[in-house]
Amino acid sequence: MNGQDIHRSSIHAFATWEPLLRLLRAENAERLAVPGGRVVGRITRSAWSVPLRQMYNDDVLRVVDVLVKDGISAVTFVMEMDAMGRTRLHLLIPSRAVELGAGFNPGALVLVEEALPEPWRRLPDPVPGAVPAPSADPALLERTVRERLPGAVGATEAEIAAVESRLSIPLPEELKALYRVTRAQRADWRGDYEAASRHSEAVRCELFELEGLYIAEATTRECPWPYAAMEAVRTHPSSAVQGLAGSPGWIAFADNGGGDRLAIDLTPGPCGHIGQVILISHEEDIGARLLAHSLTDLLLDRPPTESGSAEPQAPAATSFAYDQETLEGAAHPGLEALRLGASGGRPVTLAPLIGLPRLRSLAAEPGTLVDPAEIAALTGLEYLELGSREWSALLDADGVPQGLLAAAVNGPFEEDPLAVAGLANELLALWGRPRITQTVVEGDLGTRALSP
Structure with missing residues (x-):
C-alpha cells in the first residue's frame, strides 16, 4: 500500500x-x-x-x-x-523500506531497494572434486520404499519433468526414485492420520508433494537485517556443508516434523558429497547440518561419518566488544561484523577498526562511542546501527557513510517513538526512500x- x-x-x-x-x-x-x-x-x-x-x-x-x-x-x-x-x-x-522492529520503534531501514546483507548475497564456492557418495543407490532406495509402502501412488515421469522445469534444475536420481514410488499427496491418505504417520515413518521424514519442492536459496530464509547483517559465512576445508544462508543447489524436499527443512545438497562443502542430505534449522539464521551422505543412507538409517580433522581456531569474523580492550582484541583483517555493548564499560574509540578490509557491519548501543564522527572513516560499512544521539551527531556532521545498504536506530524501549520516527525519516530521505x-x-x- x-x-x-x-x-x-x-x-x-x-x-x-x-x-x-x-x-x-x-x-x-x-x-x-x-x-x-x-x-x-x-x-x-x-x-x-x-x-x-x-x-x-x-x-x-x-x-x-x-x-x-x-x-x-x-x-x-x-x-x-x-x-x-x-x-x-x-x-x-x-513504508516498504522499513522492517518491523521490537517494541514501538521501527526496525531496520532498507536504504537500497531489495538490498540483502552480504551473507545473504553469498553464493556457494565451487568444489570441483565433489562426487555423489558411494552409498547413493537409487535402485536400492526404490526397492526399500516399495517394500515399506505397498500400494503407494507414485508420480509419473511427466509430473517429475514438470517439477524440474519449474525449478530449472534436474532432480537427483535418488530423489526421482523416491517420488516414483510415492507422490506424497495428502489426498491419497483421505484424511487417515495413521496412514500419513506410516508414510512419514517409511520415508524417514514428512515428504513434500512434488509441488512443494523448492530451491532453498538465501532469500527463502527470512531474517531481519539487524540479525542477518551480524552473521558471517564460514566454510572450513574439512566441512561437509558450506556455511551459507541458502544455495541455488539446495533442493528442499521435506520437513522433520519440527519445522526444520530437509534438502538435497548439490553444492556441498570441501568434504561433502553431491546429493547429500542436509537439515536447515528454523532456529538458526545461517548454515545447515549434514544428516546423511546420501538419500539412500537417510532411508536406511545410516548416520554420516564424522570428519577426522579438527577445525583449527581462527579469528572470529563476527565479534562482541564491551570496552576498549575487547574492541582492540576483536580487530583483525578478517573481522566482518562487530557489536558494541554497554555492560558498564567506558565509551570506546573506533580507531582500531579503521582500515579493516572486510568490516561491513557495526552495531553500537547508545553511549558506547567516544566520538560518533569516527564512523565516517569506516568506508566499507553496509549496515550501521546506532542510538538516537549518535545518529543525530552523524547527521549534523554530514558523516553518514554513503555505502550503507541498511541502518537501524537502536533506541531504548521508553524512547519517544515520534522522535525516533523523525530521525528514521531523515535517514530514509538521504537515500530517497519512502518514509514512515x-x-x-x-x-x-x-x-x-x-x-x-
Whole structure:
C-alpha cells in the first residue's frame, strides 16, 4: 500500500479507534492525567502490544481488521488527552523500506531497494572434486520404499519433468526414485492420520508433494537485517556443508516434523558429497547440518561419518566488544561484523577498526562511542546501527557513510517513538526512500465516566 492509499484508509478515522481509546483511557487514567502523559502501543496484522489488562479484545481486533483490509503491515500509536477528553492520536505507519522492529520503534531501514546483507548475497564456492557418495543407490532406495509402502501412488515421469522445469534444475536420481514410488499427496491418505504417520515413518521424514519442492536459496530464509547483517559465512576445508544462508543447489524436499527443512545438497562443502542430505534449522539464521551422505543412507538409517580433522581456531569474523580492550582484541583483517555493548564499560574509540578490509557491519548501543564522527572513516560499512544521539551527531556532521545498504536506530524501549520516527525519516530521505507515514487523528472522548 503506497502513501497515498494509506491516507485514504479508515485507519485514520477517529471512529475506528474510539472504542479502543475509551478502554485505554479507563485503564491508563493516571498516566494520561500527568502533564505530557501518553499512552503508546503498536498493532500489527498478527500481534499487538497495548497497555491493557486484557490484551485480546474486540476493540483491538477492530483495528487489526482495518490493517488486514487495507494491506497495512503495522501501526504504532501515541495517545494524548487533556482533562476535557480532547484526544490527539499520533499514528506511525512504516513504508516498504522499513522492517518491523521490537517494541514501538521501527526496525531496520532498507536504504537500497531489495538490498540483502552480504551473507545473504553469498553464493556457494565451487568444489570441483565433489562426487555423489558411494552409498547413493537409487535402485536400492526404490526397492526399500516399495517394500515399506505397498500400494503407494507414485508420480509419473511427466509430473517429475514438470517439477524440474519449474525449478530449472534436474532432480537427483535418488530423489526421482523416491517420488516414483510415492507422490506424497495428502489426498491419497483421505484424511487417515495413521496412514500419513506410516508414510512419514517409511520415508524417514514428512515428504513434500512434488509441488512443494523448492530451491532453498538465501532469500527463502527470512531474517531481519539487524540479525542477518551480524552473521558471517564460514566454510572450513574439512566441512561437509558450506556455511551459507541458502544455495541455488539446495533442493528442499521435506520437513522433520519440527519445522526444520530437509534438502538435497548439490553444492556441498570441501568434504561433502553431491546429493547429500542436509537439515536447515528454523532456529538458526545461517548454515545447515549434514544428516546423511546420501538419500539412500537417510532411508536406511545410516548416520554420516564424522570428519577426522579438527577445525583449527581462527579469528572470529563476527565479534562482541564491551570496552576498549575487547574492541582492540576483536580487530583483525578478517573481522566482518562487530557489536558494541554497554555492560558498564567506558565509551570506546573506533580507531582500531579503521582500515579493516572486510568490516561491513557495526552495531553500537547508545553511549558506547567516544566520538560518533569516527564512523565516517569506516568506508566499507553496509549496515550501521546506532542510538538516537549518535545518529543525530552523524547527521549534523554530514558523516553518514554513503555505502550503507541498511541502518537501524537502536533506541531504548521508553524512547519517544515520534522522535525516533523523525530521525528514521531523515535517514530514509538521504537515500530517497519512502518514509514512515506520520499523521495525527483528533477527536473528543468527552468528560463522562472513565469507563468505556
